[in-house]
Amino acid sequence: MRSKSSRSRPEPDDQATELDRTDRRILKLLQEDATLSNVALAEQVSLSPAACLRRVEKLKRDGVISRVVAHLDPEQLQAGMVVLIGVVLDxxxxxxxxxxxxxxQKVSGCMECHVVTGEFDYFMLVRTRDSQSFNRLHAEQLLYLPGVRQIRSFMGLREVVSTHKVPI
Incomplete structure (x- = not known):
């Protein structure tokens, strides 16, 4: 792995951090369960706890691990409906x-917003309780987004794949 400065959010570099097989194994295991203790993680990647901790800290410093979060169940939090929204600016x-x-960034329930190519300028992924709550969101927030010429909404019927895991 290449060393970078110890800033909390490193600047993007021309080259990605070089990862060896052990780094990749650490990342795969942490993506599966970020609550693994350092001792358990070290055992699974055949390192001493101290060496494992040094690698994890370096992955954090280099920005490969950008943050550690809890993955919540949207159904239990009344946010089970997924709506994909295509936006065209004027x-x-x-x-x-x-x-x-x-x-x-201020739209309630907006989980993602991406600039895209093709027919739309943006795709947003919004989570909401149900179609009625999405209808309110549409009327109270989406219609007032600046510069919007067209909004097309696609309500998810059934989740087939949803993951937070980045391919390693």
Whole structure:
């Protein structure tokens, strides 16, 4: 692995951090269960606890591990409905993109927002309780997003695949 500065959020680099087989195994195991103790993790990757901890800390410093979070069950939190929203802006200017992106971050239940190619400018992934709550969100927030010419909503009927795991 290549060393970078110890800033909390490293700047993107031209080259990705070089990972060996042990680093990749650590990352796979932590993606599966981030609550693994360092001792258990070290045992599974055949390292001493001290060596394992040094590697995990380096992966964090290098920004490979950006954060550790709890993965929650949306159904139990009344956010079981997934809605994919395609957005077309009325202009393609840096100012209109910036205004939309700033506002999109404030949309209730917005889990993701991506600039995309093709027919739409953005795709948003929103979680909400049900179709009625999405209808309220649409009327109270989505219609007022700046610079929007068109919004198309796609309600998820059944989740087939949903993962937080990055391919390693």
């Amino acid at each position: 202009r393609s200017t840096p100012e209109s993109f910036a205004a939309f992106e700033e506002s999109a």
